[in-house]
Amino acid sequence: MNQYCGRFITFEGGEGVGKSTNIRFVAEWLQQQGVDVLVTREPGGTDIAETIRNQLLKAHHQETMSDMTELLLVFAARAQHLEALIKPALAQGQWVLCDRFTDSTIAYQGFGRGLSLELIQQLKTLVQQQLEPDCTFWLDAPVSVGMARARGRAATAGEAIDRFETEQQAFFERVYRGFAQLAASESRFRRIDASVSLDQVQSALLAALTPLLPELS
Numbered sequence: 001m002n003q004y005c006g007r008f009i010t011f012e013g014g015e016g017v018g019k020s021t022n023i024r025f026v027a028e029w030l031q032q033q034g035v036d037v038l039v040t041r042e043p044g045g046t047d048i049a050e051t052i053r054n055q056l057l058k059a060h061h062q063e064t065m066s067d068m069t070e071l072l073l074v075f076a077a078r079a080q081h082l083e084a085l086i087k088p089a090l091a092q093g094q095w096v097l098c099d100r101f102t103d104s105t106i107a108y109q110g111f112g113r114g115l116s117l118e119l120i121q122q123l124k125t126l127v128q129q130q131l132e133p134d135c136t137f138w139l140d141a142p143v144s145v146g147m148a149r150a151r152g153r154a155a156t157a158g159e160a161i162d163r164f165e166t167e168q169q170a171f172f173e174r175v176y177r178g179f180a181q182l183a184a185s186e187s188r189f190r191r192i193d194a195s196v197s198l199d200q201v202q203s204a205l206l207a208a209l210t211p212l213l214p215e216l217s
């Protein structure tokens, strides 16, 4: 458990697997159990971190964003998010539900871009110190399923595709392997099959969360 009164739960996975949809569902369910919940996301979550997010996701810049710039921007946004929002909320006893966190950096910048996992670990220690999520739900669906859902959502909402979504399938397959490796090595990970219907995913989430409640409380 972390050193604060609140609990820190993260939702991870590839593009379009259902993180935002299910984080809202879990937040509502926890609120019904009387838990004070804060929902946030990475990169982003605060004014400064959202400004960095806009630069990271913007599809067209005048120059190419280097992989190292991308990595450092992700951690700059995280440093601000932790200090300005996450730690104060945990200290007040809120449960923080975060859509992506450092596991996404390991998967995208480490496995996807091929940046040093050792360097990512050093930056993680610098920015997070001892703070780790208490529990991480990995929404696991094949890359093709997530991409089809993301495209469907974008078409319905009239959203433009972002800089990451312009990557090739091979990039997202490497990202997938990153999450799979993390799930195999980190005991805080709970794998949820996200390829099935939304009702089935949400039943699986509650089944995984309910036994954790006394442990997390």
Ligand SMILES: Nc1ncnc2c1ncn2[C@@H]1O[C@H](COP(=O)(O)OP(=O)(O)OP(=O)(O)O)[C@@H](O)[C@H]1O
Pocket: 014, 015, 016, 017, 018, 019, 020, 021, 022, 149, 150, 152, 153, 194, 195, 196, 197, 198, 199, 201
């Ligand atoms: N289990 C499911 N079955 C079918 N459709 C789903 C399922 N889960 C989510 N969706 C739909 O897929 C789309 C993507 O879901 P959502 O935006 O929650 O994914 P996300 O992981 O947050 O995406 P991104 O990584 O792009 O932010 C939405 O239109 C959502 O309604």
Ligand SMILES: Cc1cn([C@H]2C[C@H](O)[C@@H](COP(=O)(O)O)O2)c(=O)[nH]c1=O
Pocket: 015, 016, 042, 043, 074, 099, 100, 101, 102, 104, 105, 106, 108, 109, 164, 165
């Ligand atoms: C935290 C984090 C995120 N990313 C990437 C992953 C996604 O493509 C975007 C965020 O948008 P989404 O709406 O959550 O899909 O950012 C990353 O590359 N590294 C990170 O650490």
